[in-house]
Amino acid sequence: MAAVVLAAALAAGCAGPGGRPDGGPVPTASPAATPAGGSPLAVKIDNVPAARPQTGLDAADVVYVEQVEGGLSRLMAVYASRLPEVVGPVRSARESDLELLRQFDRPYLAFSGAQRALLPLIDRAPVRPEPPDRASGAYYRDSARSAPHDLCLRPARLLRSAPGQGALTTGFRYGPAPSGGTPVASRTVRYPAARFTFTWSAPRHGWLITTDGTPTVTTDGPRPAPPTVVVQYVGIHDSPYHDVLGNPTPFTETVGSGRAEVLRDGRSYAATWSRPAADGGTAFTGPDGEPLDFAAGQVWVVFARAR
Structure with missing residues (x-):
């Protein structure tokens, strides 16, 4: 099968979702019918400064934040x-x-x-690559960006329609805010070469995101303000893989258990995942052992190194 996909492998540029900048047609893929079980779409999204602002981020149900080579961050939007x-x-x-x-x-x-x-x-994993x-x-190059930060996806050319919330088998529970918690105006999570600050906005009823000191915005929608932010403390260790500069690729352990912090409604809740x-999926419980419900809407999960 084809090997590594390089930035230069595709024709450069696209003025917008309607077609190529030269006016030529964009070939279409045959969208797969949505299976009865409900398969969501997961997209690996760039998050270095040259990749911002992103497109389509505010439409995701869940955004996972993970550490990659050099202490930088990358997103997985579902x-x-x-x-x-x-x-x-x-x-x-x-991996x-x-x-x-x-x-x-x-x-x-x-x-x-x-x-x-x-x-x-x-290819062996239970995913549809x-x-x-x-x-x-399904892809095009945005001529307003420089490679390799210019590759964009048209989801409708992969799936005929969204599978629905039933496909979100995350284990998350949603409901009224639990009792207790600590009022908090903002929370910052740091990676070696990246940082995220989540600031409570009562008018938006969500957490405004600042990445590396710059407000996180999108090209096509409102500024993301997830009602729930989870800081999930996990094991992070070097994998057998490296980037082109020889930096080891971190492996983030999402199976197991550990400490977490859930932010919702302007409060912080201690939790165990x-x-x-x-x-x-992943269950989150409070200090009393009872399930800890999230607020309805988008959830950001930030994987932070366990202390």
């Missing part, structure tokens, strides 16, 4: 309730993604490529 017209910029997959995505029913995985040694693992070399008509098996 779409089930609705599909935005465009998502991007799309970047490469990591951690395969464990994270096993909780879903064979999710579609949109990514720009992967290290050659990782490609066989992706959809890189550009398999679904070229538990995911006994990779094919199941």
Whole structure:
């Protein structure tokens, strides 16, 4: 099968979702029918400064934040309730993604490529890999951006329709705010070379995001303000893989249990997370052992190194 997908492998540029900047037609992929079980779409999204602002981020049901090489961050956005017209910029997959995505029913995985040694693992994983070399008509290059931060996806060319919330087999529970908690105006999570600050906005009833000191915005919608933010403390260790500069690729352990912090309604709640098996979702409980409900709407999960 085709190996690593490189930035130069596709024709450059796209003035917008309607077609190529030269006016030529964009080939279309045949969208797969949404299976009865409900397979969501997971998209690996770039998050370095040159990739911002992103497109389609506010439409995701869940956004996972993970550490990658050099202490930088990358996002995994999961779409089930609705599909935005465009998502991007799309970047490469990591080994951690395969464990994270096993909780879903064979999710579609949109990514720009992967290290050659990782490609066989992706093919064997219970996901539906959809890189550009398999679904070229679903991707285009944004001429306003520079490579490799210019690859964008049209989700409707992979799925005929959104599978619905039933495809979100995350294990999350939603409901009224629990009692207790501590009032908090903002919370900052730091990686070695990235940081995120979540600031409570009562008018938006959500947490406004600042990335590396800059407000997180999108090109096509309102500024993301997830009603629930989870800081999930996990094991992070070096994997067998490296980037082109020789930096080891971190592996984020999302199976197991540990400490967490849940932010909702302007308050912080101490929690414990538990995911006994990779094919199941993650449960969050409060200090009393009772399930801790999230607020309805988008959820951001930030994987932070356990202390």
